[in-house]
Amino acid sequence: MDLSATILLLITAILGGLLGSLTGLGGGVVIVPVLVLLFKVDLPYAVGASLVAVVATSCGAAAAFLREGFTNVRIALVLELATVAGALVGAGIAAFTPRAAVAIVFGVVAIWSAWVAAKGVTNPQPPVAPTPVPPTPDLPPRKASLAERLRLSSTYPTADGPVPYAVQRVPAAFFTMIAAGILSSLVGVGAGFVKVFAMDRLMGLPFKVSTTTSNFMIGVTASASAGVYLHRGQLLPSLCGPVALGALLGSLLGARLLPRLNVRPLRIIFAVVVAVAGVQMIVRAVADLMGARA
């Protein structure tokens, strides 16, 4: 890659990291289609570079989130057992999966993430929940005891002091996380929306705890699969360098801008772009398949 391509790649990655962090869609879901559709990069290289960028943005943002006190490190560690195992399984599966299949799975993941992000707009979450969620008394005692034995319950900060929350359905969340790890590794995204689903819906965590803890875990998950791809020669320095650096700069900039911007319209526009990119990836993959048959 020559200098002008590198600069173009860097600028694109900054934009991707910025929009990904502002809208909550993450970097990977943009970086993969941009590399494949605009820069004509072969999919396995795009997946590798995207995972490196995902590690960079996750680590950068997690450092800041931790100090706010929302991230639950115990929950993250327990679920990382699942995502890291999933990531390694996914990297193994990727070795035998044809490009077209990976592209189609990517397309579905992109459209799904876009849908989740766009839907969030109609039902916006308050930045800090004013009322504490009461600990669910009707919970079967056996399930609650796993969360209790693992000491997963914690508190999150509000203007009126720390609010306690309980944790439910740990085993269901654990298995969902294995799937999140496999997806992340196979198509090169953080799969944040699957992680947030498991924590928000299944475990019943407060929204901000889910999103920050999910972001915290994404770095570990993506580094496991990126490590495997490194040894397969799927990480090209000419791609990974500018993409990781750009995405990191963009996401740090996004974190600065986020409190000052109204991101709702941006989120809708960006969700549409990501969904269109997802459809493009599927269409191209199907066209390739038909071409190969003919």
Place this chain on the structure above:
Amino acid sequence: MNHPRDESLNRTISYTLRSGTMLAAAIIALGMLSGALTARTTTPIAPIGRFDPSITPDNFPGNLVRGVADLEPTALVMLGVCLLLATPLLRVLACGLQFIVQRDLLYAIIAAIIAITLSLGLAGVLG
């Protein structure tokens, strides 16, 4: 649960993540900058063609060390990428150490299992 122990844990992890990411980004930037300024790429950057899984990177860690010693731009970028990938592992190790200090055996073991699995992935043994 948000007692001082958790806060010191958060600070340690936050510091690990921040320093690892920033150092990695600085090395990547240095590699890219030196590549742009000197155009001295002794190993030509392979044109991005089709990925061929049968071609594994030749003598991967050895070549990287030699390249870094020669301050080769591509090798510097790759060193930064490797450091970036190692940062989450460092974070898990920092968690584990902190849990050992707190005498929290269960979580020290969980952190150790993740660290071992992650190391195997990063070392190219698994996957």
